[in-house]
Amino acid sequence: MSSWAYLLTAGVVSWVVKAIYNLYFHPLSRYPGSKVAAVSSSWWEWYWNYYHNGRLLFEVERLHQQHGPVIRIGVNDLHVSDMAVYQDITKVNTNFTKDPHFYQFISFPGTSIGETNPAKHRVRRKVLTPALSGTRIQELAPLIEAKTIQLLGRFDESNASGSPVCVTAAAKAFTMDIISKIVLGQELGCLTRPDFRSELSDNLNAAFETGWIGPSFPNVSAVAMWSCANMTEKYLKRFGPGCQTNGQAGPATQEELRPLTVSTGRGERSAVIDMLMDPKAVKGHSLPTLEELSDELAMLLTAGSDTSSNAIISGIYYVCHHTNIYQTLLDELKEAFPSLGTDITYENARKLTYLQAVVKETLRLGHPLPGRLPRKVPAEGYTLYGHHLPPGVNIHTSAYILNRHADIWDRPNDFDPTRWLSEDAATLDKQLTTFGRGARQCLGKEYVFRPACCHRSFPRAMLTFGLKLGFMRVVGSLRQPLSPLPSDAYP
Ligand code: HEM
Numbered sequence: 001m002s003s004w005a006y007l008l009t010a011g012v013v014s015w016v017v018k019a020i021y022n023l024y025f026h027p028l029s030r031y032p033g034s035k036v037a038a039v040s041s042s043w044w045e046w047y048w049n050y051y052h053n054g055r056l057l058f059e060v061e062r063l064h065q066q067h068g069p070v071i072r073i074g075v076n077d078l079h080v081s082d083m084a085v086y087q088d089i090t091k092v093n094t095n096f097t098k099d100p101h102f103y104q105f106i107s108f109p110g111t112s113i114g115e116t117n118p119a120k121h122r123v124r125r126k127v128l129t130p131a132l133s134g135t136r137i138q139e140l141a142p143l144i145e146a147k148t149i150q151l152l153g154r155f156d157e158s159n160a161s162g163s164p165v166c167v168t169a170a171a172k173a174f175t176m177d178i179i180s181k182i183v184l185g186q187e188l189g190c191l192t193r194p195d196f197r198s199e200l201s202d203n204l205n206a207a208f209e210t211g212w213i214g215p216s217f218p219n220v221s222a223v224a225m226w227s228c229a230n231m232t233e234k235y236l237k238r239f240g241p242g243c244q245t246n247g248q249a250g251p252a253t254q255e256e257l258r259p260l261t262v263s264t265g266r267g268e269r270s271a272v273i274d275m276l277m278d279p280k281a282v283k284g285h286s287l288p289t290l291e292e293l294s295d296e297l298a299m300l301l302t303a304g305s306d307t308s309s310n311a312i313i314s315g316i317y318y319v320c321h322h323t324n325i326y327q328t329l330l331d332e333l334k335e336a337f338p339s340l341g342t343d344i345t346y347e348n349a350r351k352l353t354y355l356q357a358v359v360k361e362t363l364r365l366g367h368p369l370p371g372r373l374p375r376k377v378p379a380e381g382y383t384l385y386g387h388h389l390p391p392g393v394n395i396h397t398s399a400y401i402l403n404r405h406a407d408i409w410d411r412p413n414d415f416d417p418t419r420w421l422s423e424d425a426a427t428l429d430k431q432l433t434t435f436g437r438g439a440r441q442c443l444g445k446e447y448v449f450r451p452a453c454c455h456r457s458f459p460r461a462m463l464t465f466g467l468k469l470g471f472m473r474v475v476g477s478l479r480q481p482l483s484p485l486p487s488d489a490y491p
Contacts, residue, residue: 041074185270314366371398
C-alpha cells in the first residue's frame, strides 16, 4: 500500500472513530436531534441553509415538535425551546458568553455585536449607548420625517408612471439612508436611486449573505467578511485625506482622527464616530484603528438597516393580509390625524393603542432576526433539566421559535394585535425575544420603537396611500404597479 493510501485509510478510520464517539459517547449523546449534525454540523447547516435556501430554522422547529424542548443540532450544540432557559442564559450578569466560532461568521471580533469577552463588550456598549439613545434618535426625527416623505414621493412617481415598485427594496433603502446618517454621519442616498440601491449597501448585503455557508466554508466566509470591512474602510477614506493617513499608522496618528470624527468634511457629524473616537468616552476605552472603526460601522449599518426594513416589510405584509386589522388601524389613524397636514409625531402616534399593538405583533411574528443565537456554557457548567452540561457546550435559542411558543402565546401563529391590548400585555412583553435580553440585548431598540420607522412612517404611509391610492392593497403583492383603489374604497 502506498503512503497516500495509508494516510487516506488513517484519515477515514479517524473520522469514523470520531463520528462513533460523537454519536454514542459524547456528553451530548443522550439528546435527540439530528444524527448528521451530531457528527458534523457544518454539512448539516450547509444542506438546510444553502441547498434548501435558509430552511434550517424550520428543520429545528420540526425537530422540536418531534423530540421536545431540547434537541442536539451539532457536535457541541443544543437548541432549546423553553422561555425559562432562555431567560436564564441571557439574564444580566449571566456567565454565558457568545460563541466566538459562530459569531465570526456573522460579525467582526471586537465590535459591539461580535465581542465575546464580557469586560471588553461592556466598554464598547457604554461608548455606543449615547449615540444610539432615545434622545439622540429623537433629534433625528426631522430626518426620518423627510425620508418618509421622500419614500412616499417615490411611490407617487410610480403611480404616475404606472410602473411597478419593489417595496422590499424601497424599505431597505429607507432604513439604510437613515442608519447611514446615524452611523456614518451622511446618507447613502439609496432612496434617490432608481433601483433603491447603493454600492456600499449592495456590498454589505453580499458579504453577509455568505453567513449561510460560513460554518461549512469558513475561508470563503472570512474573505467575504474581510471584503465587507474593506468596503466600509474605503468609504470612510472618502471622508477626507486625513483619514487615509490615520488608517495606516499606530497610536500616534490616532489622535489625528479626531478632526475627521468631528466632521465628515461635509459639515455633517456622526455621533457614533464621535463617541468611538473620543478617548475619554468611557473608562477603559481605547481608540480604534481605522480597520476597527470600519468593522464597527459595517456591523452597525447591517444590524440597523436589514432588521428594521424587515420589520417594516413584515408589518406591511401582515396588515395587507388582514382586511379587518387594516381597517381598524386606518380608522384609528384617521381619527387621530384627520388631515395629512396634521403633525404626525412620535408623541402623538405613541398614544394610538392599536398602532402600538400592530407594531408589537409585527415584531413578534416578523422577527427580523429569527435566530439562532448561541451562548457558551461557562466554566462551572450548567444544569439543564437535571443533567449537567460541561463548559463549552453551546445552547442555541431562536426568536422565531420562542415568539411562537404555544406555552406563552395563545394561537401563536395568528397575527392578532389585540393580544397586546389585553390585561396580559405587560407579561407578554417580558416574553418577547425579538431584541434579545440582558447585557447583549439590542442597542438599537429605542430607534425601532421611537420616532423611527413605526411611529412616523407607518401612519403617514397609511394615511397618504390609504386615502389616496389604497397603498396597502398596492403593496399586498410586492411587485404590482401602483394603481388607485376604486373611489368608493375610502369614504
Ligand atoms: C427591528 C429591528 C431590530 C431587531 C429585531 C434587532 C435585534 C437584535 C438582537 C436579537 C440582538 C442580539 C444579537 C445577539 O445576541 O447576538 C441585537 C443586537 C444589537 N443590535 Fe439590534 N435589532 C434591530 C435594530 C437595530 C438597530 C436599528 C440598531 C442600530 C444601529 C441595532 C444595533 C444593535 C447592536 C449594536 C447590537 C449589539 C448589542 C450588544 O451586544 O451589546 N439594532 N439586535
